[in-house]
Amino acid sequence: MSIFINKILCPAPQKKRMTVFNRLGLRYITMFLSFTTCIVIYTKTSPMLFSVKPENVNTESSCSCQSCVMDVGEDEWFAYRHNPTVPPLLNRKNSVLRRDVYKWWMALQHSSLKVNYTEIVDQLFTLFPDEDHYSDPGPDRCRTCAVVGNSGNLIGSRYGPLIDFHDVVIRINKGPTKGYEKDVGSKTTHRILYPESAVDLDNYTHLVLFPFKIQDMQWLISTFTTRHIRRTYMPVKPTINANEDKVMILHPGFIKHVYDSWLQKHGRYPSTGFITLIFALHICDEVNVFGFGASSGGAWHHYFDKTNTHFKAGPHGGDFENKTMHELLQRKKISIYKGFK
Numbered sequence: 001m002s003i004f005i006n007k008i009l010c011p012a013p014q015k016k017r018m019t020v021f022n023r024l025g026l027r028y029i030t031m032f033l034s035f036t037t038c039i040v041i042y043t044k045t046s047p048m049l050f051s052v053k054p055e056n057v058n059t060e061s062s063c064s065c066q067s068c069v070m071d072v073g074e075d076e077w078f079a080y081r082h083n084p085t086v087p088p089l090l091n092r093k094n095s096v097l098r099r100d101v102y103k104w105w106m107a108l109q110h111s112s113l114k115v116n117y118t119e120i121v122d123q124l125f126t127l128f129p130d131e132d133h134y135s136d137p138g139p140d141r142c143r144t145c146a147v148v149g150n151s152g153n154l155i156g157s158r159y160g161p162l163i164d165f166h167d168v169v170i171r172i173n174k175g176p177t178k179g180y181e182k183d184v185g186s187k188t189t190h191r192i193l194y195p196e197s198a199v200d201l202d203n204y205t206h207l208v209l210f211p212f213k214i215q216d217m218q219w220l221i222s223t224f225t226t227r228h229i230r231r232t233y234m235p236v237k238p239t240i241n242a243n244e245d246k247v248m249i250l251h252p253g254f255i256k257h258v259y260d261s262w263l264q265k266h267g268r269y270p271s272t273g274f275i276t277l278i279f280a281l282h283i284c285d286e287v288n289v290f291g292f293g294a295s296s297g298g299a300w301h302h303y304f305d306k307t308n309t310h311f312k313a314g315p316h317g318g319d320f321e322n323k324t325m326h327e328l329l330q331r332k333k334i335s336i337y338k339g340f341k
């Protein structure tokens, strides 16, 4: 764990050193000073790092973390699946859906309601920020992200401080922090949810809607305006606490991309956990995964209740999602923290 923390505190020391000598400036002197501090920590904890071959130093990298999600390198498996040009979040400009996307998305959860998508998008971005979110990757950025699932394997893990140390902490559906801070942390920058899984958020958290159906977008609008939608296929909250200025909506085209490219059409559509993982690959430079999978005893339940949640249940390709996630681990694109239980 200490090596992991060093990684965040002292990203890519070799590269930073080169920058200092190439482009001296006040900013880089400050960087150099912090780098010096890092040397002390590094030599104390991991002297092996200094055996890095000099040719690695000059490699152009897409971010300033030690390793970057975007660096495809020679990895054809990853390059085949990951398409950084697919926007994960909806805005006015990218809102027109390809015909096949529209058809697939509309068939996902059929509804008898006849609604005009263009008009709904228009309402959405009258209320919520219409931005080109996270289009800022670059060699100076190192955005670390924790994707926090709801698995019972978080119980007793004491991952709280480690999770909170990330720039971005993405939580899923109802997964609470209150009362579980030691194991799951207290920071939430993003929460992925849909009407049937909605909870109140604090003012600092981005609500990220996973729209399985067009009615979910209508619910989002209703939640912040008329509050008249109280039911989808089940009762839903007519309103929730959330900061209107931080609302984001997953792009239906992104949901289909994850299904086609990453899941190779296994299951009917991606699970919320899996789509959150791929969302993180798009907006982050380093991705660490917590609270996925079973407990060591093989039990499948949430850390906050005892409901059984076997991963093969439901319309998701659970096996295939798990296989793909472990492939990402093996290819060093993500790290997976399994918990102690």
Ligand SMILES: *[C@@H]1O[C@H](CO)[C@@H](O)[C@H](O)[C@H]1NC(C)=O
Pocket (backbone or CB within 6 Å): 116, 117, 118, 119
């Ligand atoms: C949807 O609404 C837009 C704008 O109000 C309109 O131009 C378009 O014709 C409508 N589409 C359908 C299928 O009704």
Ligand SMILES: *[C@@H]1O[C@H](CO)[C@@H](O)[C@H](O)[C@H]1NC(C)=O
Pocket (backbone or CB within 6 Å): 203, 243, 245
């Ligand atoms: C929440 O944040 C917004 C800015 O995003 C601010 O305008 C508003 O006053 C805040 N509300 C509360 C209750 O802190």
Ligand SMILES: *[C@@H]1O[C@H](CO)[C@@H](O)[C@H](O)[C@H]1NC(C)=O
Pocket (backbone or CB within 6 Å): 293, 294, 319, 322, 323, 326
């Ligand atoms: C997920 O995949 C990994 C690697 O293939 C495997 O070791 C693990 O048992 C799988 N988990 C489940 C629940 O199938």
